[in-house]
Amino acid sequence: MVDAELRKIVAEMFDLMYEARGVGLAANQVDLPYRLFIANPEGEPDSKESEFVFINPRFLERKGMAEAEEGCLSLPGLYAMVKRPDQVVINAYNLAGEEVKYELDGLFARIVQHESDHLDGVLFIDRLTPTGRMALSESLAEFELDFRSRQDRAEQPSDEEIAARISELEKART
Numbered sequence: 001m002v003d004a005e006l007r008k009i010v011a012e013m014f015d016l017m018y019e020a021r022g023v024g025l026a027a028n029q030v031d032l033p034y035r036l037f038i039a040n041p042e043g044e045p046d047s048k049e050s051e052f053v054f055i056n057p058r059f060l061e062r063k064g065m066a067e068a069e070e071g072c073l074s075l076p077g078l079y080a081m082v083k084r085p086d087q088v089v090i091n092a093y094n095l096a097g098e099e100v101k102y103e104l105d106g107l108f109a110r111i112v113q114h115e116s117d118h119l120d121g122v123l124f125i126d127r128l129t130p131t132g133r134m135a136l137s138e139s140l141a142e143f144e145l146d147f148r149s150r151q152d153r154a155e156q157p158s159d160e161e162i163a164a165r166i167s168e169l170e171k172a173r174t
C-alpha cells in the first residue's frame with residue numbers, strides 16, 4: 001500500500017497543512033480516498049522530527065478526559081471546547097510500511113482523535129459540550145449545511161474528482 005505515489009501525496013498533504021497553519025490533516029478532508037491522516041503537533045514545517053503519518057489507525061486504549069479548544073481546517077474560523085479522552089494508545093502503519101504503536105497524551109492525543117474522527121465522518125462540532133455549542137451559535141448551522149453537502153460528495157469521489165484534486169494539490173505546491 002505504501003508506494004512512491006502515496007509518499008508524494010503525503011508530502012503534498014503536509015504542504016497543505018502547513019499552508020493552512022494546521023497541526024493535522026485527514027486524507028478525506030482533501031478528497032483523497034485513503035484511510036490515513038498526518039500530524040505535526042509542533043505545527044512547524046522545520047520540525048520534521050515531529051511529522052507523523054498514521055495509515056489505517058486504530059485505537060487500542062483511551063483513558064481519562066480533558067476539555068480543550070479545537071478548530072478544524074474544514075471549518076475555517078470555528079473554534080470550540082471539546083471533551084475527549086486525554087490518553088490514548090494508537091496503532092497504525094507509518095510511511096515506511098511499518099506497524100507502529102504510540103502512547104500519546106495532551107495535544108497530540110487530541111489531534112489523533114480529531115483526525116481519526118474525520119476518517120469516520122465525525123467532526124469536532126459533533127462532539128461539542130453544551131458550552132462549546134453555545135459559543136459557536138449561529139455560524140454553526142451555516143457551516144454544518146455546507147459541510148454535510150461536501151461530505152456527501154466526498155463519500156464517493158469519482159476517479160475524475162480524485163485526479164483533479166491531486167493535480168490541484170500539485171499546483172498548490174508551486
Ligand code: ZN
Nearest residue numbers: 071072073074
Ligand atoms: Zn479537522
